[in-house]
Amino acid sequence: MLNNINRSNCFIFGVILAIAFLVACGKSRPKTFTVGIINLTSSLDVVADGFKDGMAESGYVEGENIAYIYEGPTESIEALGPAIQRLIEAKPDLIFSITTPATILAKQAVEEIDTPIPIVFCPMTDPVDAGVVDNLRNPGGNITGVKVGGHVQKQVEWLVKIVPGVKRVFVPYNPNDKSGIQGLMQLQEIVARLGVEILVRETPTSKDVKKATTAIPEEAGAILMLPDNLIVSYVSDFSKAGIKRSLPTVSVSFDQVKAGTLIGYGFDNYSIGKQSARLADQILKGTKPGDLSVETADFFLTINLKTAKAIGLDIPNNILQQADNIIY
Structure with missing residues (x-):
């Protein structure tokens, strides 16, 4: 009788081991x-x-x-x-x-x-x-x-609010980038309504963009960078040029404002x-x-007060209160 019980226990234990082995083998490693x-x-x-x-x-x-x-x-x-x-x-x-x-x-x-x-x-x-x-x-x-898309028009609106009286805006433009083309079209739709003239300069190559940073028209009252990867790769150069000429610079993202532009309106x-x-x-x-x-x-308004101070611009508190990000 005892031997039968032992044999039964051994059999059950063996079945459990077999099931455990099969389950373990059946488990697939998580997909990478x-x-x-x-x-x-x-x-x-x-x-x-x-x-x-x-x-x-x-x-x-x-x-x-x-x-x-x-x-x-x-x-x-x-x-x-x-x-x-x-x-x-x-x-x-x-x-x-x-x-x-x-x-x-x-x-x-x-x-x-x-x-x-x-x-x-x-x-x-x-x-x-x-x-x-x-x-x-x-x-x-x-x-x-x-x-x-859709932020370029608001960029100009914020520029006019923050820098009243600006009449001419220098816009370097890369005709080989779809985003730049679309951005320029959006810009052209709003400037007439705001009474602003854009001074467009084609910059299809890195050499052209670099040259544009040192050839900003004398009549320009601001610099605006379109959502163009070639142009914004020179954001630091345009920011320094703007500070040298005491011109406000407008870009898209927080990172670009952090790099020195005065205003950024767009995505993060x-x-x-x-x-x-x-x-x-x-x-x-x-x-x-x-x-x-x-x-x-989502779009955000970012203002760089260090740049504002560098170009001698005082930004009213009612504008600063509307900013999502302020760089001091």
Whole structure:
């Protein structure tokens, strides 16, 4: 009788071990995702930082369940194509494209492969006009992201409020960047109503932009930088030129104001990176990119009081109270 009980116990114990072994073998290791990042300019590296932090907040831990492929900013449009091809050859689960030129080229390259890689983009002024998505609510295809357009008109309005009497604004302009083209169109729509004249100078190359920083027209009463990656990569140069001439400078983001411009109205680079991560998370969990509406970034007013003091400008308290960020 005792032997039968022992044999029964041994049998049950053996079954439990077998089940435990099968369960252990059946457990799959958590999937590790690979995300490729393509970026045109070092001034937007903070967007990539925001994206990674946003992904971490959604549970993607680098080195555990996510890996990033990022060679760093290409610093030229010509280098984007080869960099994108290298990303595609690595077969990532998703591509995060930073800037309009990077997104346009990434979309074109991905459409040529058998198994398209989903793309999340930011920042783009007008993804519909750029031909990246069909419409904002239903992007279609294999791409979605965050747009930042619509702030240029408010930039001019804030300039006129903060610097009453400004009549002529110097605008360096890159005709090779879709964002710059769209920004200039928005600018042209509002300046006549505000009684402001824009002095446009085409700067299609880095050499041209550098020259423009030292060739600001004498009649200019302010400098405005469009949402163009080539132009804003020289934000520090334009800020110094503005201070030297006691001219207010207007840009887009907090980082650009931190670099020395007087006023910034537009998106925050780090925040739009985190915003893009929320879209990427949904895609990696199975949602089709084309079913995710293109989101719009929040806009912020930033004022640099150090620059105001340097150019001899006193900004009223009622204006400062409306600012989202003030740099002292």
